[in-house]
Amino acid sequence: MKLRICTLTLLFCQLFSIQAQQKTNIIYILVDDLGYGDLGCYGQQKILTPEIDKMASEGMKFTQHYAGSTVCGPSRASLLTGLHTGHSPVRGNPLWTFTGNPVDMPRSQVTVAKELKRAGYTTGIIGKWGMAEADLESMPLNQGFDYFYGYRKHKEAHHYYPDILWENNDPFHPKGNDGYNTEGQFSHDSFTSKALQFIQQNAETPFFLYLAYTIPHLELSVPEDSKVPYKNLGWLNGESGGDDGSSNVTYAGMISRMDRDIGRLLDRLNKLGIADNTLVIFTSDNGPEFDKGFFDSNGPLRGKKRDLYEGGVRIPFIAYWPKHIKSGSTSDHISAFWDFFPTACELAGVEPSIQTDGISYLPTLLGGKQPKHDYLYWEINVHEGPIQAVRKGQWKAVKFYDKPIELYNLNKDIGEKNNIAESNPKKARQLMKLIESARTDNPAFKLEPHPRISDR
Structure with a gap:
C-alpha cells in the first residue's frame, strides 16, 4: 500500500513538472540608451556585436518597435504596467515632477511580474530598477518579483563601480569598489553572474527574468580587455572626431562586452536544454545619448534620447525562441513596450487582470495573424x-x-x-x-x- 502511494506521488510530481515546464520561460533583456543603429544587425559598421547579430539571424528582428518613453523611468514603468505614458503612473524621471518629489510605482499597481507570479512563475529582476526612488514601498519584492539584485535608484545606476547595490531589500557596499579609480567589481559583470545563477537555479520551473543592464548609459566605463579590439583602428589618433577617440573606444567596448555576455546567457540555456522553451527578448529603453555622429547610433532616424522623434523612441528589438520563431525573420509590426504585458500573459496562459494599452505580439512571433494598434502615444x-x-x-x-x-x-x-x-x-x-x-x-x-x- 505504501509502495503504491509512493508510486502515485512520484507520478503526480512528474506530471506536475511536465505541466509546469510546458509554460514558456521569459527572459527580457533591457539595455540602457542603446540606439537603433548601434548593432550590426541594424546597420552598425564599427561596433562588434556578433552574439546579438546571431540572435537576430536565428530569431526575429523588429524594425518598428518602440520604447515606452524617450527616457529611462517612464519607459520602464510602461514596460511593467502595460500602459503608455498617457496613462502610466510614472511619466517622467524622478525629479521631473511638479512637486519636485519622485513619483514611484504604486505598491498597489498591477505589474507584469505580479501576473506571471500568479501564473506560477518564479520572477527576478537583475540590474536597474529605478521605480523606488522615494522609499522602499515600491521595491521589486513588492511589485511581483521574488528576487532582486542591482541598483535601486537612477543616479546610483550612473556608475559602474558603485558604492551601493541591493539584494532583495538589503543594501550592501561592494567590496573594494572605487568609482573614481574604476577599481573593484564592474557592476555589469556581477549582473551577468547573477543572471546565470538565476537561470541555473530555476531551470526546472517556469521563470521570468527581467535583466536590466545599464550598458551603454553614461558614465563611460569598461574594463580594459573590452577596449582591445578597438585600440588599433586609428580612433585614438583623432580620427573619431570630438576628442582623441578614447571615449568612442570605451563606448564600443561597453557594447561588445554586453554582447559577449548575452552570448553566455544563450549558451547556458542551450547547455541546460531549455533554449527551445525560453523566449528571449533583447531591446533598449530609449534612443542613444553619447554618440555625436561617429557611430551613427540612431541610424536613419532623427533625434535621440529625450526626443519624441523616431531616434528617441524607435529601438532595436530582437526575439529569440528556437523552434517557435522562424529563423532569420524580420517583422515590420508596429509595437511598443506596453505590448509586453499582454504578450507575457498570453504566454503564461492567464488573462490580464487589468485593462492595458497593449496588444500581444505573440501572433507575430509565431507567424500568425496579428491585431494592430489604432495608434501609439x-x-x-x-x-x-x-x-x-x-x-x-x-x-x-x-x-x-x-x-x-x-x-x-x-x-x-x-x-x-x-x-x-x-x-x-x-x-x-x-x-x-x-x-x-x-x-x-x-x-x-x-x-x-x-x-x-x-x-x-
Missing part, C-alpha cells in the same frame, strides 16, 4: 516644455508645447525631415484629436513648462 516634459507624439499607421505627429503640430509620413520620410502638416491639414487635425484624447490628467506630470528638468 507618448509624452515627456523636458527643457523645451512638454512634448507629445502619436503614431497612427504610416503617420507620425509631434506636438511641442504652444507650437503648431508637426506631421510626417514615415513610409516616405523615416528621417522626419519634411513636416507636411500644412499640406495635409485634415490628417494633422485627426492626429491632434488623438493627442488631446489619449491621456488622463496627472497632477505630478502636467502638460505645461516647469523648471525641474535636471536629472539624466
Whole structure:
C-alpha cells in the first residue's frame, strides 16, 4: 500500500513538472540608451556585436518597435504596467515632477511580474530598477518579483563601480569598489553572474527574468580587455572626431562586452536544454545619448534620447525562441513596450487582470495573424516644455508645447525631415484629436513648462 502511494506521488510530481515546464520561460533583456543603429544587425559598421547579430539571424528582428518613453523611468514603468505614458503612473524621471518629489510605482499597481507570479512563475529582476526612488514601498519584492539584485535608484545606476547595490531589500557596499579609480567589481559583470545563477537555479520551473543592464548609459566605463579590439583602428589618433577617440573606444567596448555576455546567457540555456522553451527578448529603453555622429547610433532616424522623434523612441528589438520563431525573420509590426504585458500573459496562459494599452505580439512571433494598434502615444516634459507624439499607421505627429503640430509620413520620410502638416491639414487635425484624447490628467506630470528638468 505504501509502495503504491509512493508510486502515485512520484507520478503526480512528474506530471506536475511536465505541466509546469510546458509554460514558456521569459527572459527580457533591457539595455540602457542603446540606439537603433548601434548593432550590426541594424546597420552598425564599427561596433562588434556578433552574439546579438546571431540572435537576430536565428530569431526575429523588429524594425518598428518602440520604447515606452524617450527616457529611462517612464519607459520602464510602461514596460511593467502595460500602459503608455498617457496613462502610466510614472511619466517622467524622478525629479521631473511638479512637486519636485519622485513619483514611484504604486505598491498597489498591477505589474507584469505580479501576473506571471500568479501564473506560477518564479520572477527576478537583475540590474536597474529605478521605480523606488522615494522609499522602499515600491521595491521589486513588492511589485511581483521574488528576487532582486542591482541598483535601486537612477543616479546610483550612473556608475559602474558603485558604492551601493541591493539584494532583495538589503543594501550592501561592494567590496573594494572605487568609482573614481574604476577599481573593484564592474557592476555589469556581477549582473551577468547573477543572471546565470538565476537561470541555473530555476531551470526546472517556469521563470521570468527581467535583466536590466545599464550598458551603454553614461558614465563611460569598461574594463580594459573590452577596449582591445578597438585600440588599433586609428580612433585614438583623432580620427573619431570630438576628442582623441578614447571615449568612442570605451563606448564600443561597453557594447561588445554586453554582447559577449548575452552570448553566455544563450549558451547556458542551450547547455541546460531549455533554449527551445525560453523566449528571449533583447531591446533598449530609449534612443542613444553619447554618440555625436561617429557611430551613427540612431541610424536613419532623427533625434535621440529625450526626443519624441523616431531616434528617441524607435529601438532595436530582437526575439529569440528556437523552434517557435522562424529563423532569420524580420517583422515590420508596429509595437511598443506596453505590448509586453499582454504578450507575457498570453504566454503564461492567464488573462490580464487589468485593462492595458497593449496588444500581444505573440501572433507575430509565431507567424500568425496579428491585431494592430489604432495608434501609439507618448509624452515627456523636458527643457523645451512638454512634448507629445502619436503614431497612427504610416503617420507620425509631434506636438511641442504652444507650437503648431508637426506631421510626417514615415513610409516616405523615416528621417522626419519634411513636416507636411500644412499640406495635409485634415490628417494633422485627426492626429491632434488623438493627442488631446489619449491621456488622463496627472497632477505630478502636467502638460505645461516647469523648471525641474535636471536629472539624466
